Amino acid sequence: MSDEKQAAIALDHVSKSFGTKQVLRDVSLEIERGEAVCILGRSGTGKSVALKLMISLLKPDSGYIWVGDEDIAQLNAEGLSRVRRRMGFLFQSAALFDSLTLHDNLALPLHRLTDKSRPEIEETIERVLGEVGLAADKGKMPVELSGGMKKRAGLARALVLAPEILLIDEPSSGLDAITAEEIDDLLLRQKSQQKTTMVIVTHDVRGARRVADRFAVLDQGSLIALGKPADLEHHESEIVRKLVAEH
């Protein structure tokens, strides 16, 4: 495969069960470089599990997961750190370090994983916090942040290392409509300016329609539709039509 043709992330016939419960069934999905794909689907249908497989927090029972040309389930700890270094991940629950201020939550990965100087690190933190609207809150502890602020803080932490690939679980849940729109604007900027590849799990169809090049619809662990939002409006499955319709 030539370099330009290679997908940023590919799931190749991936299945995953927990005990007797099959969560993903033979899912194949290629995400191109610089593309934004939103994963839609009902609650409990395997969306978060799919994202966690992409960053190897979970391993598939069968099938392959490629990040560029690396089969990430086969990597050793060192190889996995190297690949994860290029990826930003926002968990469904923002997962900040509770004992560190917002500032220090962002500073930690910059100190650990880059050779930026202290002033460069401070400048990066200021810029990213400004982008998510938390410039005035950098001294706060996570417990002092509202749910929506935590979500934005989690996004800031995912962005701080300027990742090539962003995996985001529910960027706008718990946010008011205006803040949600600002987050979508930020993701759009990130995509157009940095050419960041994005996989976004969301229930916010309106936002998803602004940000996504394609939608991937999961239902009961199967990928039942993949395509441009406008094309899926006429899909044969009623579930797909309902999920992609703006409410």
Ligand SMILES: Nc1ncnc2c1ncn2[C@@H]1O[C@H](COP(=O)(O)OP(=O)(O)OP(=O)(O)O)[C@@H](O)[C@H]1O
């Ligand atoms: N670590 C785990 N151990 C056991 N079961 C799990 C684990 N993670 C997820 N599951 C199960 O897998 C299924 C899919 O979960 P997942 O979190 O992917 O759903 P989701 O589509 O993200 O739903 P939501 O929209 O509510 O976030 C659920 O039945 C869940 O209970």
Ligand SMILES: [Mg+2]
């Ligand atoms: Mg989820």
